[in-house]
Amino acid sequence: MMVVLLRVVLVVLAVLSAPAGRASAQPAASPDLADRVGGREDLTFADLVRLVAPRIAASGEAARLRHIGGEEWRSAGPEAAELRAFTAVPARSGGSDRMVLLLDFGEARDSAAGFAVLALFDIAGEPRLLDAADVAFDRRTSFAGPVRLPVGEAGDLLVTRSTHFNSSQGYAMTALILLGGDRFELVDTISTLDDRACAFKRTQRLDIRRGTAAPFADIRATVTERTAGTAEPCDDGAAVPEPGTRTIAVTYRWDAAERRYIADSDAFAVLARENETRF
Template sequence: MRHSIARLAAALFILLSSVGALRAADVENSMPNDLVIKGAPTRYVDLARHFVPDLMGDADGYNGSKMIDIRHLGGPDFANGDATTFAFYDVAHLMTKVDGKDRLLVLFDFSQASSAAQGVAVLALYDVSGNRPELLDAADVGFDASTSFFDQALLPISDGTNAVLTLSSHFNASQSYATQSMILVRNDRFELIDSISLLGERSCGSDRQQTIAYAANPAAGKPYAPIQVAVTDTTSAIEEECADLKQTQLGTRVIKASYVWDPVRNRYLPDSDALAELEKENESRY
């Protein structure tokens, strides 16, 4: 199984964790020519060609240059990224629950073999109860160069529904960047709950990392349980000689917010702006 260098490096540089979600083992990676449903003719590359019709390649990977118009879950500000080619080696997928029904989630990271500041990552939802996968919804969830399911990809928020957790990331010599996305799937449609930007930074004499954790009790709310999000920001000392060693405050702090279902606005809303303030602080360090 091949993965992008950026994804692996970012995973090493920003250590991310989750609480109250399903294990990473539930996510599987398949090659383009693998069958989606055993005994049925549809392959993952056939599904991918719905989004990139001119995909060509072989068992080692596929690439194309034509992408259909597709909405970005982040809204118009994230639409029309700078990617000009679309390629992938493998696809990540897992089964989930949507309103009590079994559904297949497939994530096509079309930036696995091409370079773009904001890659294209299509998250697609399928009904696989029949002989052929039926596409129910799809959206671009690429907020950065590389996108994957989070290490623990599903967060149960009711007895019959999971929130989907994804990670977009890139890195440079001293900093790594991650956008964590929480996605609600209801009525077989994707809705962005929120995206949270994290930053890792290694500088003279200090190493600063941010980790994220999610938790929800499916029985704690109707129709969906509150989602607790906690970001731990840790700055530790490292032994590194530097001509311009700056004083850095060491230690750990935890930034928390709870996302609660608002029946009037029909969506999740945070109970504080703590995570938004952290994002502004991180942006000032870019």
């Protein structure tokens, strides 16, 4: 056990995260582990990671870490407890400043998905780990635009996306995760699929925006699907979809009685089933 923990700490302290992407559009950063957190001279990102890494390395602890999607998604933990990359996002919960890290531990031990831990920290005084959950729904998981949306008294909304690709299809599962009461709660997952064949190319792009309602803002998510023909010859006999554009939109509204966001339709569930027939 101690050997494994020591290995984790040494790997963690040696890892540098990947370069930040689209920094101008997203409030997420990919700092070095040695960088200071929140302007504090006495706290680094390595200090925060040390609060999480032993839980992942300890025997059985990773298996007990909840998955944000529920029991059917939970894995036995990563193949190797080695931190590969991390991303940081400042956030607010219940009117307090918090720090959120998305930690990539690579592949899960018992599934084709990855193992990505979303961790919430109180950094006002002595740093504390407040909540952690596996948010990997596929092989690679990262924050996705807009990353963080302030939605009022309910807290911040965080957006992650899990993906994998093959030669003709790209799969994505976007998770809308509410940060309220110092705990992560799943609002919904949205499945999108890009696919192409010899005669067409089809893309699905997701846009997430905050509404104007108060004190809890609506969340509006829209998938725009575009299908275009190609000039390539196609003689496989498969049906070719008509070129065109369609939109699938869902609005999530805060339900005061349920204390959660509720979708105004099942349109994304219908889209997910439709996409499954194209796999």
